[in-house]
Amino acid sequence: MLEKAFVGDKKYWAWVISLMAVIGVATLFYLRQYSEGLGVTGLGRDVTWGFYIAQFTFLVGVAASAVMVVLPYYLHDYKAFAKITILGEFLAISAVTMCMTFIFVDMGQPFRIVNVFLYPSPTSMMFWDTVSLSGYMVLNIIISHVTLGAEKQGMAPPKWIKPVIILSIPWAVSIHTVTAFLYAGLGARPFWMTAILAPRFLASAFAAGPALLILFCLILRKVTKFDAGREPVQTLAKIVTYAMAVNVFFVLMEVFTAVYSGIPEHLEHFKFMFLGLEGSSMMAPWMWVSSILAVVSLILLLNPKARRNESWLVMACIAVFLSLWIDKGMALIVTGFVPSVLGAVPTYVPTVTELMISLGIYALGLLMVTVLYKIALSVRGQWETKRIIESQRSPVKAGS
Amino acid sequence: MGIDRRKFFKVSGLTALGLAGGSVSKVFSRETPYGDSVQTRTWGTEPPKGPLTAQRWAMVIDLRKCHEQPDCNDCVAACHSTHNVPDWGNPKDEVKWIWKESFEHAFHDQEHPYQQESLKYLPALVLCNHCDNPPCVRVCPTGATWKRDKDGIVMMDWHRCIGCRYCVVACPYGSRSFNWRDPRPKIQKIEPDFPTRSRGVVEKCTFCEERLARGMLPACVEACKYGAMHFGDLEDADSNVRKLLSERYTIRRKPGLGTNPEVYYIV
Incomplete structure (x- = not known):
């Protein structure tokens, strides 16, 4: 099926080559980081995890969100998602690849990463996150390969794949739960020590992921012959609406607990995030933008008229995605370190090297999405032609 | 080993x-x-003494004695030169095993605005607490840091560490340092008896396990001329540290987290 990725028009190749160029430049930046050490990033003694780990966290959510198309389609036999389920699964595969790459570039000794498998440490949540992410990757590769393969043959997928698909549903929940456990079990970091972290991660994932999928569907409709159809996009929009509403609710619960209890070690982080702490207010403007975008997106999504209008829906989806990206891809990780365990207020700003490497990893993800979607749509095209030929044949048969 | x-x-x-x-x-x-x-x-073929052993090493630091010598930096200097700790001169890349922290920072939850002047402004010595229930060990994905069964020292394997820094994130005391860059050019005088580290790994105080094995006290304890640092076996009821703990009022850093730090402070 991979051969489908190597045939395309000029536009396709121009897009693929520009993504490769970005990846190439980012690789040069990574080589610099590799030879000089992580000192070339904005990270330091106090803010030990930053942009890379935040992108990893955000993208685990995007990966997990595939379950929002897989579950209705396979568990509830929701036929409208038939066309887009594979898009969700391919998005998941690309997102997990990005996650793993972000972890790789964050390692001080990246080539020792095999030690995680050589010396498995079940007390470490990082060990479980590795297990859960690689398992999810394998599940999605198997499922998408088998179902798309069957589709190519014009046959129903084999029966044994059904339990694998069912397994992928709780597995998707597990990847984001375990990712939340990376943070939520640390006495040293009160900001993350909240039982609602995993539920909040899932809610924001199920909003940001499907929002992205809607955008992808609409882009595909513009640039290819593929049309996801109105119904699946509208159903996804409802999923985004519920998930975003739940996410905002969870965030408000966090704010209430911190503010009303007034316990400094909880409150200070929220102060830093929204108001600034000891003159360090770098996060505040971002968080206000994120909050405003969240409110705007909810106003649009909760209003059926706006939601049903695809131009407004696009705005709402962009707002959801950006709002949650700021919240998870910027604020959530860094704020855990401010104030530090010693009560200091460190500053952290990602360097150009860090941003370029991250951009390269996003380009890698987009390249994977492009190639995988190309394969899926090409297979689809073939299948539809076949069906047309068959439908043309059958009346002849009936007549004879 | x-x-x-x-x-x-x-x-x-x-x-x-x-x-x-x-x-x-x-x-x-x-x-x-x-x-x-x-x-x-170079003692030739035989080490002069057998190793120093204990069932549970612990340290008692008398901050009052430290406060009498505000300019003293002997323990920090001794530790850092013994262990090839680089001097980066900037807080971002800083690597440190033992250092002076303000009381407000070291005992974040125990300070108040009307505290004794000595506590308010004079720093407290901080180092790895060699916790009985160390969160850093719990989170390490490769077993590169572990609590030694025989004496409770929290050890580090710089060759297994993958540099994920999860332990740095999990440590409530900021006791762990990561080598953001190659430390070797920043070591003032390389001590041939102790390994240097490569970039990309985490390091911290190991209660001088390498010296204990040679029958020597930790470098910081040995360097302290004013008797502010006491090192001994917590399981031995007659040890120096047990004596101090039973006679003096001592506090520990962030006791509420359940990590059970084994560095005690007389204030």
Whole structure:
């Protein structure tokens, strides 16, 4: 099926080559980081995890969100998602690849990463996150390969794949739960020590992921012959609406607990995030933008008229995605370190090297999405032609 | 590992003897097993003493004695030179095993605005607490840091560490340092007896396990001229540390987290 990725028009190749160029430049930046050490990033003694780990966290959510198309389609036999389920699964595969790459570039000794498998440490949540992410990757590769393969043959997928698909549903929940456990079990970091972290991660994932999928569907409709159809996009929009509403609710619960209890070690982080702490207010403007975008997106999504209008829906989806990206891809990780365990207020700003490497990893993800979607749509095209030929044949048969 | 290490020192001792050549007499003329010069470290074929052992090593720091000597930095200097700790001169890349922290920072939850002046402005010595229930060990995905069964020291394997920094994130005391860049050019004088680290790994105080194995007290304790640092076996009811703990009022850093730090402070 991979051969489908190597045939395309000029536009396709121009897009693929520009993504490769970005990846190439980012690789040069990574080589610099590799030879000089992580000192070339904005990270330091106090803010030990930053942009890379935040992108990893955000993208685990995007990966997990595939379950929002897989579950209705396979568990509830929701036929409208038939066309887009594979898009969700391919998005998941690309997102997990990005996650793993972000972890790789964050390692001080990246080539020792095999030690995680050589010396498995079940007390470490990082060990479980590795297990859960690689398992999810394998599940999605198997499922998408088998179902798309069957589709190519014009046959129903084999029966044994059904339990694998069912397994992928709780597995998707597990990847984001375990990712939340990376943070939520640390006495040293009160900001993350909240039982609602995993539920909040899932809610924001199920909003940001499907929002992205809607955008992808609409882009595909513009640039290819593929049309996801109105119904699946509208159903996804409802999923985004519920998930975003739940996410905002969870965030408000966090704010209430911190503010009303007034316990400094909880409150200070929220102060830093929204108001600034000891003159360090770098996060505040971002968080206000994120909050405003969240409110705007909810106003649009909760209003059926706006939601049903695809131009407004696009705005709402962009707002959801950006709002949650700021919240998870910027604020959530860094704020855990401010104030530090010693009560200091460190500053952290990602360097150009860090941003370029991250951009390269996003380009890698987009390249994977492009190639995988190309394969899926090409297979689809073939299948539809076949069906047309068959439908043309059958009346002849009936007549004879 | 202990045996290997001792063998190593035997071999290195012999090598040093050979290299020393003419100054052999000087080598044997040393009077104390402690000290920094090469001569005093090359004890020939036999270590002068057996290793120092305990069931549970612990440290008691008398901050009042530290406060009497506000300019003293002996323990920090001794530790960092013994262990090839680089001096980066900036807080971002900083690597440190033991250092002075303000009371407000070291005891974040125990300070108040009307505290004794001495506590308010004078720093407290902080280092790895060698917790009985160490969160850093729990989170390490490779077992590169572990609590030693025989004496409770929280150890570090710089060759297994993948540099994920999860332990740095999990430590409530900021006791762990990551090598953001190659530390070697920033080591003032390389101490040949102790390994240097590569970039990309985490390091911290190990209660001088390498010195204990050679029958020496931790470098910081040995360097302290004012009797502010006490090191001993917590399981031994007659030990110096148990005596101090039973006679003085002592506090620990962030006791509420359940990590059970084994560094105690007399304030």
